[in-house]
Structure formats: C-alpha cells, structure tokens
Amino acid sequence: MEPSPVAVPHVLVLPIPLQGHINSMLKLSELISLAGFHVTFLNTEHIHRLLLHFTNVTSRFARWPGFHFATIPDGLPFDHPRSGPGLVELFDSLKITSIPLLREMLVSNRWGSDVRPPVTCIIADGIMSFTIDVARDLNIPTIFFRTVSACSFWAYFCVPKLIEAGEIPFRDADMDCPITCVPGMENFLRRADLPGSCRTNNLGDRTLQFLVTETINTTRASALILNTFEDLEGPILCQIRSHCPRLYTIGPLHALLKTQISDSSPSVSSNSLWEENKSCIRWLDSKPLRSVVYVSFGSLATMTRDEVLEFWHGLVNSGKPFLWVIRPDLLARKEGEDQILTELVEGTRERAYIVEWAPQEEVLAHPAVGGFLTHSGWNSTLESIYAGVPMICWPYFADQQINSRFVSEVWKLGLDMKDTCDRLKVELMVKEVMERKRDEMIKSAENMAKLARMSVGEGGSSSCNLDKLIQDIRSMCVRASST
Numbered sequence: 001m002e003p004s005p006v007a008v009p010h011v012l013v014l015p016i017p018l019q020g021h022i023n024s025m026l027k028l029s030e031l032i033s034l035a036g037f038h039v040t041f042l043n044t045e046h047i048h049r050l051l052l053h054f055t056n057v058t059s060r061f062a063r064w065p066g067f068h069f070a071t072i073p074d075g076l077p078f079d080h081p082r083s084g085p086g087l088v089e090l091f092d093s094l095k096i097t098s099i100p101l102l103r104e105m106l107v108s109n110r111w112g113s114d115v116r117p118p119v120t121c122i123i124a125d126g127i128m129s130f131t132i133d134v135a136r137d138l139n140i141p142t143i144f145f146r147t148v149s150a151c152s153f154w155a156y157f158c159v160p161k162l163i164e165a166g167e168i169p170f171r172d173a174d175m176d177c178p179i180t181c182v183p184g185m186e187n188f189l190r191r192a193d194l195p196g197s198c199r200t201n202n203l204g205d206r207t208l209q210f211l212v213t214e215t216i217n218t219t220r221a222s223a224l225i226l227n228t229f230e231d232l233e234g235p236i237l238c239q240i241r242s243h244c245p246r247l248y249t250i251g252p253l254h255a256l257l258k259t260q261i262s263d264s265s266p267s268v269s270s271n272s273l274w275e276e277n278k279s280c281i282r283w284l285d286s287k288p289l290r291s292v293v294y295v296s297f298g299s300l301a302t303m304t305r306d307e308v309l310e311f312w313h314g315l316v317n318s319g320k321p322f323l324w325v326i327r328p329d330l331l332a333r334k335e336g337e338d339q340i341l342t343e344l345v346e347g348t349r350e351r352a353y354i355v356e357w358a359p360q361e362e363v364l365a366h367p368a369v370g371g372f373l374t375h376s377g378w379n380s381t382l383e384s385i386y387a388g389v390p391m392i393c394w395p396y397f398a399d400q401q402i403n404s405r406f407v408s409e410v411w412k413l414g415l416d417m418k419d420t421c422d423r424l425k426v427e428l429m430v431k432e433v434m435e436r437k438r439d440e441m442i443k444s445a446e447n448m449a450k451l452a453r454m455s456v457g458e459g460g461s462s463s464c465n466l467d468k469l470i471q472d473i474r475s476m477c478v479r480a481s482s483t
C-alpha cells in the first residue's frame, strides 16, 4: 500500500524556559515557519507572560499562518525566582510536570485541528532528552537543538573519557595544567577552560551528571542542530559528526534570520524577557567611532558587590566610555546594597551609561562600540562575532569557560580574564583591546565577521544547511507516517 503523504509537517518546538534558549528557539521557529510548516511553540506560562509583556511576538508571529503558541505550567509558584539557585528547582519541576503533560497532549492531539495535522516532528532543546522517550512511543521523530557552542558540546561529550583517563576530578589545584583527552583541543585546553561543572571533586555532582547525560543522549535523537558555522568550529564539528552524523549547523542564527526575512531589523525581532531600554542608542550616537566598551553579563550571571565595584573602577580607570547592562537581579543583593547602583550611576554620569536591559544586537552593530566585556554566553559571543566587535571575556559558568578560551586562543578575537576580578586587570584588558592591540583585534574580528556573513548568505554553509534541515524534516515526517 502507498504511504499516505504528509502534506505539511507540524513541528512542536520545546524550549528550556530561559532567555538564551527561548531567543534561539523562537528564531529557529520563524525560519521553519517561513518554509510553510505548522509550528507549535510550547512555552511555560511564566515565560509566555513575560514575552507578551515585553515584546511584540504576537503581532510579529501573526505573519506566519502556520505558527501558534501553546503553554504549559512549569509547576512552580508564581513568585518563584526561576534563576540563580532556583534553576535546579525549575529543572526538577519541569521534568515532573512536563513529561506526563507532553505525553497526554500528544496522545490527545491537543495541538492538531481541522487546519493543522497532528504533531509530526519535535524540535526539543538538547537538554530535554526525556522528549525522546515520549516521542519514540508515539513514533514521532525528535531533533535536538543545543543552543551552546560546538566546542562546549564536544567537551561535555568527552567527560567520560576524561574521567577514565584520570584528568577529572583534578588531582591538584593547578588550573593551568593541560587537558589532553579532548580530541581536537590537545594544544590549548587547560583545566580552567573545561565547562564550569567539571570543576568538582565529586563525580556524582548533579549538574555535571545532568549535562553529561543530556549531551550523550543526543546520539539517540534523529538529528542535531547547532547554532554555529563551519568556518568557526569546523575541526570540532568533524569530531562531533563521528557520533552525530546528522548535524545541521545554522548559525549565527540571528543573522540567518535577518538574511532570510528581509524586514527583520534587530528591534523588530527582539525576544527579550526584560524591557529593552533603547535610549542607550541615542547615547551611543553621540560617541566617536569604536570608542565605547559595551558591558553585559547575559541573563543568568549574578555578581557580588565587590565584583561590581572592581569592574566599575577598572572601567572608569581605563578612561573609555562604557555602556553597562545591570539587570535588576545582577547583584546578589543583600540589605543596603541597592545603594551601590545609585552610586554607580552618579559616579559615572560623565562617561558611562547604565541600563537594566539593552537592545543588544543593535548595540553591537553600532559604530561607536569598540569592545564587548562579556560573560561569554554563546548568543552574546556569536552576536559579537557577527558584528566584528573584539571581546574581553569574564566567563561565569557552564559553557562560558570554554567559549572564552576559544575566543582568545583559537579565534584570536579577544582576551580571556577568567577567574580574576580586579580593577587593575580590568583596566589593563580594556586598554589592550581598545588601544594597544586594537588594530590586530579589529582585523581578526572583521575577518571572522566576513566569514559569518558568508555562511548565512546565499550558498553559504548555514543557509544551505537550513534548506537541508527543512527538506529532511519533510522526509522524516513522510517516513514516520508510513511506518
């Protein structure tokens, strides 16, 4: 009997409810919607409320007739912080709440309708491997999207090998000691550069176990999507392909979206969970070419009062103007410490601009920005690479530790100041990037930006891989419906 053709695939997109993940998943969803697919984007109620409040997602996605949002509870009380130490509770609660709900909703065809077929494919965040078990029972192919760099993915993948070789747990406190068991990184990787959770003496550490298991589970998925590009991480991608042969690199995703959807200016495509303060663009307009240091530590990092002060003094002493994003929850605040923010604003009125959240892509594309002091989150790193802005890296946790090593040692796009936080070092790093090494840094940043632009342009690797992904989703759905 002829298999019944599936006219239009229906993809269920399942993000982790955190800014860096939601942002990338929404961008991917727009690209898939552009191909004419039905897309259901499953948000937690909490994240959906924030998105509706701070962005124009409803009107923006209205242009895709096949796209719709759906929501599920995350199982936590309304006022739970869902960040910092609360992240573990979020993950635990998601697992307990989501698995039965997801199964029930798929079985009852909750997201299908007269005009929308049942779900035919799932694209899940790559650290939600429980999806595979649910989907497999229902014969639905699952593709994983890992929102981190290929280099950090590969390092997590190699952790069992590192344990077997006795490289972790570390035998002493020498963090410069070379790590030799991650193929492709033998010449430059040190203990200090391994993803944050490897810095433990307890191999049963929950975060380490979780990330390693989730990474290895990727081999069970039908395919893997990474937000990176071949010219940036080619040698590491070869290593990953020997375990996950169906690998689509479609980064930088924000740039691919811009090239595929011509009216997608940065401000139009914001997926921010905080209110963007656009007044900083006017402030940047008044500053000379490449004179400003942009400072942001992403959506999750927190800092102590002393760390904030060291950065502040270092930046002020560098003599450069700076634009600093200080999220309302950046400071691990204790009583009386709110005062510090007022002092910062007052003390830097001449040369600095402080906002709670910025339109980051627009800031990085601004000609006045000459350097980016960043926590090395993967989205920020890619956005900086695409904009051709050299980086000063102060990694906070997880993948950021290895991203910063690649930025400084492999791609030569900036400097890595991990594990230090003192005003002299900050001042020195800023001066290196903005003055002493300025020309060489700008040259390599511009070269890499050019490669990034080529990868998302017509015939570029990421653009072709997106086409291939779209075709493969169609064929996966036809195959699944015929078995």
Ligand SMILES: O=c1ccn([C@@H]2O[C@H](COP(=O)(O)OP(=O)(O)O[C@H]3O[C@H](CO)[C@@H](O)[C@H](O)[C@H]3O)[C@@H](O)[C@H]2O)c(=O)[nH]1
Binding pocket: 019, 020, 021, 023, 147, 148, 149, 272, 296, 297, 298, 299, 300, 301, 325, 356, 357, 358, 359, 360, 361, 376, 377, 378, 379, 380, 381, 383, 397, 398, 399, 400
């Ligand atoms: O004022 C700001 C600050 C940030 N952003 C955006 O927020 C995102 C931040 O993402 P990222 O740089 O990846 O940092 P995190 O929010 O910390 O991301 C988490 O998720 C990333 C992707 O998985 C990981 O690489 C990080 O380690 C993890 O902390 C980026 O798109 C920024 O453009 C803004 O729009 N405005």
